[in-house]
Every structure is written in C-alpha cells, then in structure tokens.
Amino acid sequence: MFSSCDACLAPVEIKQTENGYVISMELPGSTREEIKVWNEKNVLTITGEKKAPEGDRIMGERTFGRFTRSFRLPEDANRDTIEASYSNGVVAVQIQKLEEKKPKNIEVQ
Amino acid sequence: MLSLVRRDPRYGWGLMNIRDEIDRMFRNFYDEADGDERSWAPSVDIAENQDNLTLTAEIPGVDKKDVKISLQNNVLTIEGEKKQEKEGSKNGQLGSERFYGKFSRTFTLSADIDAEKIKADFHNGVLTVTLPKTEKVKPRQIAIN
Numbered sequence: 168m169f170s171s172c173d174a175c176l177a178p179v180e181i182k183q184t185e186n187g188y189v190i191s192m193e194l195p196g197s198t199r200e201e202i203k204v205w206n207e208k209n210v211l212t213i214t215g216e217k218k219a220p221e222g223d224r225i226m227g228e229r230t231f232g233r234f235t236r237s238f239r240l241p242e243d244a245n246r247d248t249i250e251a252s253y254s255n256g257v258v259a260v261q262i263q264k265l266e267e268k269k270p271k272n273i274e275v276q
Numbered sequence: 277m278l279s280l281v282r283r284d285p286r287y288g289w290g291l292m293n294i295r296d297e298i299d300r301m302f303r304n305f306y307d308e309a310d311g312d313e314r315s316w317a318p319s320v321d322i323a324e325n326q327d328n329l330t331l332t333a334e335i336p337g338v339d340k341k342d343v344k345i346s347l348q349n350n351v352l353t354i355e356g357e358k359k360q361e362k363e364g365s366k367n368g369q370l371g372s373e374r375f376y377g378k379f380s381r382t383f384t385l386s387a388d389i390d391a392e393k394i395k396a397d398f399h400n401g402v403l404t405v406t407l408p409k410t411e412k413v414k415p416r417q418i419a420i421n
C-alpha cells in the first residue's frame with residue numbers, strides 16, 4: 168500500500184507539544200551507532216540501516232534495509248537544541264520551539 | 277421533469293477530486309488505526325539453524341512488562357499492548373504511521389521442539405524466542421565402521 172517502503176521500514180509519528188515537537192520513529196533491532204540524525208538548514212534527516220539477523224529464514228514478515236527520511240522543520244523550531252534518544256527500539260527526536268515565537272501576552276497600557 | 281437532487285459532496289463532483297478522495301481514504305485509515313481499542317500485529321520472522329528455531333518479533337515502543345509469552349498444548353502465544361506515549365495529546369498529533377493497541381500472535385509448535393528449554397529475550401524492541409530442537413531431529417554424523 169505504500170509507494171516506497173520507508174514507511175514500513177521506519178514508521179514515523181510527529182506530535183506537537185506545548186513547548187515543541189517530537190518525531191518518533193520505530194526502528195526495532197537497531198543500535199545507537201547505526202542511526203544518524205542530521206540537521207541542515209531547516210531539514211532534519213534520519214538515516215540508518217535495519218540489518219537482517221543471520222540464519223536461514225523459514226518465515227519472513229520483517230523488513231530490512233537502508234532508509235533515509237527527511238522532515239522540513241517548522242519556522243518556530245529551535246535548531247540549536249535538537250535532542251535525539253533511542254530506547255525500546257524507538258528513536259525520539261525532541262525539537263524545542265523558539266522562545267520568541269511562542270504566543271505572548273501583551274498587557275494593555 | 278427537473279428535480280433538485282442533493283449531491284453528496286464526497287462523491288458528487290466527478291473525477292476532478294479523486295486525488296482528494298484518495299488522500300481522505302489514507303487519512304481515515306490512519307485515524308482509525310489510532311483508536312485505542314484497535315489491535316495490530318507485530319511482524320515476525322522465523323529462522324532455523326542446526327540446533328534451534330529462532331522467532332523474532334518487532335515490538336518497538338513496548339515495555340518488557342507489557343509483553344507476555346505463554347505456552348499451552350504446544351501453542352506459543354505472544355501478546356501485549358503498545359501504549360501511546362502520554363506526551364502530547366492526540367490533538368497534537370501532526371501525522372502518524374505508527375500503530376498502537378493490543379496485539380497477539382500464536383504459533384503451533386511441532387513435536388520436534390524441546391518445550392522445556394524455550395528461552396526469550398527482549399532487546400531494543402525485538403522479542404527473540406529461542407526454540408531448541410529435540411536431540412532426535414538434530415542432524416548427526418554417522419561414523420563409518
């Protein structure tokens with residue numbers, strides 16, 4: 168059903184929180200060293216490889232291979248404070264919103 | 277006689293909107309899959325070597341305590357629940373290809389598996405179940421007299 172297999176190889180979810188954005192990607196069976204998160208200008212890219220385990224497969228539903236997924240960051244993303252973590256097979260990239268872009272309350276004089 | 281017929285805007289405007297229609301179909305598909313009560317099925321591989329069958333299941337984003345493995349009458353069941361992370365409400369979701377909810381997969385083991393020696397390990401979102409073969413089905417070398 169997907170035109171490319173990136174979505175089945177590394178499915179993604181993007182959420183907006185009060186203070187920023189979270190991009191989470193399912194990458195079961197990878198290691199930290201195999202996952203690279205890049206930021207260039209306003210594009211965030213996650214690349215990696217899901218390696219097939221050794222042994223003769225007699226049944227195979229899992230997908231393996233290299234993937235690259237890119238996301239255009241919104242204008243209010245603070246590109247200096249992007250953090251990434253990997254736990255339980257999920258990569259989570261935390262992006263903070265810029266302070267000046269947050270809604271401000273302006274007092275009436 | 278001419279009569280006014282109310283058209284369903286969803287289908288009524290011809291092929292010009294087929295692209296929107298396909299977009300809507302996919303959007304609905306994802307929305308429905310996001311429901312808490314729906315279930316999904318993890319992808320499973322089974323590999324074989326001389327000594328074991330090895331079953332691996334992809335269960336990313338699930339805690340070890342939320343996965344249960346049981347064996348009854350030669351039927352191996354893997355079940356559990358993938359819970360949505362609390363951070364960010366559902367309204368804050370800007371797009372998702374991930375699935376959440378309860379899952380269950382069952383496998384019937386042949387008599388060639390030594391049920392007493394089955395082992396399981398959960399690491400980096402992958403559940404690995406090692407199913408050792410019984411001695412009688414392992415290949416053995418026959419000495420030439």
